[in-house]
Amino acid sequence: MKVIFSTPPYTSEAETTRIGLCIPLGLGYICAVARERGLDVEVVDATLLKYDVKEAANAILNKNPDFVGLGSYTATISSVYELANELKRNRPDLRIVGGGPHISALPERTLRECPAFDAVIIGEGDYAFSDYCLGKKSNGILYRKDGKIMGDKTPAFVSNLDDLPLPARDLFDIEAYKKCSFPSYVKDPPATNITTSRGCPFRCIYCCKIGSGGTNFRARSAQSVVNEMKVLRDMGFKEIEIVDDNFTFDMNRTLEICKLIKEQNLHLSFSLPNGIRVDRVNESLLREMRRSGFYLLNFGLECADNEVLRRIKKGITVEQVEKSVNLAKKVGFSVGLFIIIGLPSSTPEKEEKTVDFVKRTNPDFIGVAPCPTPYPGSELWTEVNDAFDGNDKWQYFRHSYVDKLLYRPEGLTFEQMKHYHDKLYHNFYKRPIFWLKQFVKHPFWTARRMNILFSIAKARKFL
Numbered sequence: 001m002k003v004i005f006s007t008p009p010y011t012s013e014a015e016t017t018r019i020g021l022c023i024p025l026g027l028g029y030i031c032a033v034a035r036e037r038g039l040d041v042e043v044v045d046a047t048l049l050k051y052d053v054k055e056a057a058n059a060i061l062n063k064n065p066d067f068v069g070l071g072s073y074t075a076t077i078s079s080v081y082e083l084a085n086e087l088k089r090n091r092p093d094l095r096i097v098g099g100g101p102h103i104s105a106l107p108e109r110t111l112r113e114c115p116a117f118d119a120v121i122i123g124e125g126d127y128a129f130s131d132y133c134l135g136k137k138s139n140g141i142l143y144r145k146d147g148k149i150m151g152d153k154t155p156a157f158v159s160n161l162d163d164l165p166l167p168a169r170d171l172f173d174i175e176a177y178k179k180c181s182f183p184s185y186v187k188d189p190p191a192t193n194i195t196t197s198r199g200c201p202f203r204c205i206y207c208c209k210i211g212s213g214g215t216n217f218r219a220r221s222a223q224s225v226v227n228e229m230k231v232l233r234d235m236g237f238k239e240i241e242i243v244d245d246n247f248t249f250d251m252n253r254t255l256e257i258c259k260l261i262k263e264q265n266l267h268l269s270f271s272l273p274n275g276i277r278v279d280r281v282n283e284s285l286l287r288e289m290r291r292s293g294f295y296l297l298n299f300g301l302e303c304a305d306n307e308v309l310r311r312i313k314k315g316i317t318v319e320q321v322e323k324s325v326n327l328a329k330k331v332g333f334s335v336g337l338f339i340i341i342g343l344p345s346s347t348p349e350k351e352e353k354t355v356d357f358v359k360r361t362n363p364d365f366i367g368v369a370p371c372p373t374p375y376p377g378s379e380l381w382t383e384v385n386d387a388f389d390g391n392d393k394w395q396y397f398r399h400s401y402v403d404k405l406l407y408r409p410e411g412l413t414f415e416q417m418k419h420y421h422d423k424l425y426h427n428f429y430k431r432p433i434f435w436l437k438q439f440v441k442h443p444f445w446t447a448r449r450m451n452i453l454f455s456i457a458k459a460r461k462f463l
């Protein structure tokens with residue numbers, strides 16, 4: 001039985017997202033399990049190869065598969081629909097299965113909007129995808145039968161992550177990925193991504209939970225994580241980016257991972273580009289992480305106002321953020337702060353507090369979202385989804401640039417949101433002292449980051 005997985009066709013609007021292109025580990029896991037179960041698996045990496053819809057469809061059809069698996073983010077769902085429709089037009093008998101964070105959040109709507117899909121998987125597709133191909137019953141699979149939508153909507157989640165094989169990285173063009181993994185952050189290229197846990201029990205209202213691990217935290221053992229790190233080192237990677245939702249949720253497990261990294265003399269650099277929570281670190285943990293090669297972490301501040309933090313159910317205070325930023329800097333980390341402009345209940349005064357907070361704490365970098373994008377699967381989506389009725393609306397989610405803001409709180413105008421976004425960026429990245437300090441610390445890294453920031457600023461029409 002032949003199965004082809006494809007990443008979404010390339011669209012120029014999403015160009016800047018290629019900056020952080022990394023091996024899609026979710027697909028990697030599904031492929032690894034399918035292969036273990038005897039399926040003949042291949043990948044058409046349309047995003048990496050910059051294939052448009054027709055080129056991706058031809059590449060898939062040339063391999064003459066029985067099943068095709070397509071993953072989805074809301075940012076990519078419109079091109080995924082186009083690809084599914086193109087495939088079905090050419091091969092009506094081909095079984096097309098969708099999955100990923102967007103489809104998991106809106107499974108029935110996906111089947112309604114895109115008749116080319118034969119089935120969708122809700123939640124984690126590691127086992128559920130091949131269950132469907134092999135005709136085995138499983139929860140989390142919705143399919144069409146006699147014009148009706150059938151199946152069990154309970155999301156599929158893997159309970160013991162240590163049971164999973166390692167992602168099938170060999171099905172991807174590793175050498176190509178070595179050249180493009182997160183270059184804005186990487187200190188010791190080539191770098192690659194890894195996941196050591198899934199799920200996060202917190203419920204920040206802008207965060208999409210179904211299809212990205214859910215609310216039940218599950219972790220791999222420290223030994224299994226370090227074994228994978230060794231495999232990656234032997235593949236020639238020098239830096240590892242841990243992209244978990246909540247890497248330090250179980251602080252004892254993180255300490256155990258650090259201990260094993262040191263015992264095994266891995267000599268790798270580690271970063272946490274996806275962010276960790278300020279309430280899940282302390283001085284001894286941060287010191288241990290530094291000693292084992294971690295050098296960069298991001299914290300989610302979102303907005304330096306406690307009322308906004310309460311409204312978005314972040315579960316932290318501004319004071320906690322300040323304390324952890326200072327601690328991480330003292331221990332020697334490069335520290336980034338994630339900020340979202342225009343969160344519910346925000347006002348100009350509250351945005352000013354964020355500007356002041358950044359000045360006061362002086363992080364090494366900031367990431368500023370120009371608005372909270374209401375992704376399906378998030379609580380924010382349920383507040384606004386009427387505004388996004390109709391599948392022609394998904395194109396707006398392709399990028400969250402300043403000229404396409406998808407959410408505005410009552411207390412701010414769109415102009416004010418753009419103003420604070422630009423103000424934060426300009427105040428921060430236009431300071432010569434910032435670049436001087438960075439250049440002295442990491443000359444090559446800084447040159448690369450300047451290049452990346454320049455291209456983002458150009459894409460966002462700041463320059």
Ligand code: B12
Nearest residue numbers: 020024026069070071073074099100121124125208212375
């Ligand atoms: C690393 C990461 C990235 C990386 C790389 C993505 C990649 N190629 O893997 C980069 C930086 C490029 C990125 C970019 C973006 N990301 Co991102 N990212 C993540 C992150 C932190 C981890 C992804 C991961 O490896 N997960 C671990 C694996 C095991 O899980 P998984 O990928 O979800 O796969 C499982 C299931 O989804 C499902 N599945 C996945 N694919 C398929 C395919 C089939 C056929 C089937 C059946 C099932 C299936 O089964 C998999 C195995 O269990 C997630 C958060 C998270 N925890 O997942 C956000 C997340 C996926 N990102 C998100 C967003 C919003 C974005 C951006 C839009 C941000 C932006 N504004 O630019 C862009 C979009 C990029 C684009 N155009 O495609 C959202 C998506 C929400 C949504 N509804 O779409 C998430 C869920 C964060 C969140 N909690 O809100 N991202």
Ligand code: SF4
Nearest residue numbers: 200202203204207245
């Ligand atoms: S934003 Fe982070 S802490 Fe909040 S729910 Fe999402 S993963 Fe958890």
